[in-house]
Amino acid sequence: MSLIFYSEKCLACGQCVEVCPFGVLKLEGETLIIGDGCNLCGACVEVCEVEALALPAATGPSPRPAVPPDGVWVFAEQRGGVLAPVTAELLGEGRRLAEELQVPVAAVLFGEKVAHLSPALLAAGAHKVYLAEHPRLQDFLEESYAAALTELARQFRPEIILAGATYTGRAFIPRVAAALKTGLTADCTAFAIDLEPRLLLQTRPAFGGNIMATIITPRTFPQMATARPGVFKPRPLEASATGEVIRMGTAFLDAPARSRFVATVEEIKERVPLGAAEVIIAGGRGLKEGKNFRLLEELADLLGAAVGASRAAVDAGWISYPHQIGQTGKTVGPRLYLACGISGAAQHLVGMQSSDFIVAINKDPKAPIFQVADVGLVGDLFEIIPALIQEIKRDRG
Numbered sequence: 001m002s003l004i005f006y007s008e009k010c011l012a013c014g015q016c017v018e019v020c021p022f023g024v025l026k027l028e029g030e031t032l033i034i035g036d037g038c039n040l041c042g043a044c045v046e047v048c049e050v051e052a053l054a055l056p057a058a059t060g061p062s063p064r065p066a067v068p069p070d071g072v073w074v075f076a077e078q079r080g081g082v083l084a085p086v087t088a089e090l091l092g093e094g095r096r097l098a099e100e101l102q103v104p105v106a107a108v109l110f111g112e113k114v115a116h117l118s119p120a121l122l123a124a125g126a127h128k129v130y131l132a133e134h135p136r137l138q139d140f141l142e143e144s145y146a147a148a149l150t151e152l153a154r155q156f157r158p159e160i161i162l163a164g165a166t167y168t169g170r171a172f173i174p175r176v177a178a179a180l181k182t183g184l185t186a187d188c189t190a191f192a193i194d195l196e197p198r199l200l201l202q203t204r205p206a207f208g209g210n211i212m213a214t215i216i217t218p219r220t221f222p223q224m225a226t227a228r229p230g231v232f233k234p235r236p237l238e239a240s241a242t243g244e245v246i247r248m249g250t251a252f253l254d255a256p257a258r259s260r261f262v263a264t265v266e267e268i269k270e271r272v273p274l275g276a277a278e279v280i281i282a283g284g285r286g287l288k289e290g291k292n293f294r295l296l297e298e299l300a301d302l303l304g305a306a307v308g309a310s311r312a313a314v315d316a317g318w319i320s321y322p323h324q325i326g327q328t329g330k331t332v333g334p335r336l337y338l339a340c341g342i343s344g345a346a347q348h349l350v351g352m353q354s355s356d357f358i359v360a361i362n363k364d365p366k367a368p369i370f371q372v373a374d375v376g377l378v379g380d381l382f383e384i385i386p387a388l389i390q391e392i393k394r395d396r397g
């Protein structure tokens with residue numbers, strides 16, 4: 001299948017050449033040359049005012065209807081019948097976006113015997129729940145989950161699909177986007193709506209976290225994004241919320257699958273899981289040696305906190321990778337984040353700056369961490385932390 005070109009209509013204006021993201025088109029004099037590598041993205045078709053270019057029928061991305069039939073969808077991630085925290089976070093954000101677009105927000109719930117989770121999804125902000133239950137959906141399998149979401153999206157045609165950029169979301173959502181022939185922005189940290197064209201503005205860190213890129217999906221449908229866990233705030237729970245639970249047929253999952261679930265192996269245990277921690281004590285290169293993390297652990301034990309780390313500390317082998325916070329680690333949003341001997345590089349900040357209250361200890365008054373800190377302590381962490389521990393112990397008798 002290739003791009004259709006009506007040479008008799010072409011004015012050789014060159015607009016298609018300018019917009020082609022792959023440099024496939026060029027003008028030789030008045031003649032448009034279509035080179036190799038066209039993936040039928042449709043950018044040229046859209047700008048061509050005289051309709052000299054067209055996509056072959058039944059190929060190319062799904063076109064966007066003016067007002068798509070269904071609203072905003074949030075994939076409700078659950079494991080073993082327990083909803084992942086990112087689900088409520090995305091339902092809060094999805095509801096905000098849906099209200100701007102004046103459409104409903106739906107939670108999409110897959111599993112086996114998980115219908116009892118529907119009230120929690122309605123309480124967290126969903127107007128309705130699409131529910132698919134099948135033995136093949138009991139444990140997470142990319143193949144089955146992707147097939148189910150693709151089928152559901154084809155049937156009900158949502159305008160936007162959001163999922164957590166968790167292990168699960170990252171693993172199967174790209175398959176869904178590919179099957180629906182639409183775009184996907186991974187790992188978003190902010191969303192907004194451009195109302196008139198009904199575009200989802202999908203913002204994520206790019207180029208090593210040095211810039212924030214805002215990405216749109218103007219030509220294909222639905223608009224899909226995964227979002228970092230811990231960035232968005234859930235709505236206050238509305239226990240009395242009610243809504244429709246729509247069960248979908250799952251007969252298509254009865255066909256033999258290419259993969260089957262064997263077991264889950266838990267690899268590394270964190271002392272207190274970072275994702276669920278209300279208080280995080282994080283250490284960086286300023287700790288000087290791995291054994292000094294014991295100081296942070298002592299403070300963490302007193303506060304029931306989790307211990308986090310910068311990549312510098314992890315790379316030095318002072319603490320294991322599951323503790324890393326930042327662009328290539330975890331994103332956290334605790335009530336209190338205490339950064340000890342961490343400079344505040346952009347790649348670290350992107351993983352913790354949505355914390356409710358940030359306290360930074362650093363001996364360099366110009367350290368960038370102070371720009372995001374609510375309270376900054378300029379001084380030596382080896383003096384401040386033992387004093388803090390002593391004070392807490394004394395306070396508790």
Ligand SMILES: Cc1cc2nc3c(=O)[nH]c(=O)nc-3n(C[C@H](O)[C@H](O)[C@H](O)COP(=O)(O)OP(=O)(O)OC[C@H]3O[C@@H](n4cnc5c(N)ncnc54)[C@H](O)[C@@H]3O)c2cc1C
Pocket residue numbers: 208283284285286287309310311312313324325326327328329330340341342343344345346347348351361362363364367379380381382
């Ligand atoms: C693609 C990419 C991805 C990355 N991903 C991540 C990521 O996920 N997470 C992450 O953290 N980084 C990440 N980084 C690395 C990041 O750029 C920084 O190098 C790193 O965060 C620095 O860690 P740090 O603040 O512990 O060390 P440093 O920048 O060396 O800062 C140490 C700080 O400790 C202070 N200090 C020293 N001694 C004391 C003391 N006694 N008392 C108090 N303060 C003291 C110093 O003043 C200094 O500010 C990434 C980089 C790249 C290029």
